[in-house]
Amino acid sequence: MDQTKAPPPLTGVTPYLSIASRGGMAAVDFYARAFGAVEVRRMVAEDGERLVHSHLQINGGSVMLSDEFPEMGGEVDVVPASVTIHLQVDDADEWWNRAVVAGAVPIFPLSDQFWGDRYGQVKDPFGHTWSIGSPIKA
Incomplete structure (x- = not known):
């Protein structure tokens, strides 16, 4: 991941995945192995343990993800469905x-x-x- 490069401009629809149980960093690693994802940008919380944001490029498209943040009003450990x-x-x-x-x-x-x-x-x-x-x- 090169922090000096600006991420490519986004167009169209970009999925943003919420990852349960502080699994965001493991998800980035999985998507790299499984789908050849390249991480364009990563932001980690001050505690160093939670992923605030990651922007991935997979097969020419963008996918974004983060850990769940219940203190921001989101639900916790929700099983993804319907997508x-x-x-x-x-x-x-x-x-x-x-x-x-x-x-x-x-x-x-x-x-x-x-x-x-x-x-x-x-x-x-x-x-x-x-x-x-x-x-x-x-």
């Missing part, structure tokens, strides 16, 4: 295998789908669901 973060990649099998080796759990098997993608879903160790897809290779 799937999609990765459209060049090789779904490669990305899938890397994620599973890093600790993601398959919840929808990776397979060829009727819409023309090889597609599947995994749950990361922090409860977030990720879908991985790429065009079916001819």
